[in-house]
Amino acid sequence: MADKTKIGTEFPPYTFEVEKGKIAEFAMAISQKESKDQVKPIYWDSAAAKAAGYGDIVPPPTFQTCFALWGGGGLMPILQALGINLGRLLHGEEEYEYLTPIHPGDIMKGQSKVVNMYDKEKKDKPGKFMEFTVLETEIKNQRGELVIRARTTLVER
């Protein structure tokens, strides 16, 4: 059963500097391309981004996944603190709310906390439960503006 005493647990904040090359690399990865000129110019060309109405180069909508993975300890310390078994872990849901644009040079500060834990009985195995943990992450920039609010649902099957 989910250890509901862990609701409210806050994890150490992490910092990630947004670099132009990382945005281009990420855009190429999600676009299945081998060269940056095969992806949208707003992801790597400052002048093109400005001409398209952006303040500067911007990242694709799932870029923030690398803030914790490259900027912090990643998921493992969180799993250990929550006692989640990696072998039973599934990524259930991922949700983002975009509040402020991200540009190269921005310093992202993220912090995650456990906002909910619950169990659901397995339909095919009565008496056995799937355990759900919901993490909420707030990411702010160097000006203290809230940039992204993210919710991640982890499932132990």
Added chain:
Amino acid sequence: MTTVITYNSINVGDAMPIFTSDPVTRTHMVRYAGASGDFNPLHHDDTFVKIFGMPRVISHGMLIMGITGRAVTEWIDDKYIRKFGVRFAGMTEPVDLHDFENTKQRATITVTGKVVEKFEEAGEKRIRCEIQAADGLGAVKITGTFVAALP
């Protein structure tokens, strides 16, 4: 380039253009591992997944979400996206290059979606769309929604 879609020109029930990915290869997954920093061996090491009795590595769910996000932003410019959320419904196995024709369908992601709501929020004219990503065999990988503020 994407064409500018306006709030007044779009209606509930309108479909987003169907997007089809390239068949996901192990090389795509390695590139995504490096870009994202997610080096869980589940996504690149065949000897690791054998411990769990799995026949082959599986894609990062977040790569499939990334591909889904690309489908969305090929249609509506990135700057208009306000919310994007998905539920992961199934795992994706990469194409086997030595057996390409027989395995490409399971690794090819098709993203579809439609407008389900038009509303005003935070002083903006917004649409909510339901989206789905499925492979070439019809197995659903992702269901989700996004919200965009339109001019």
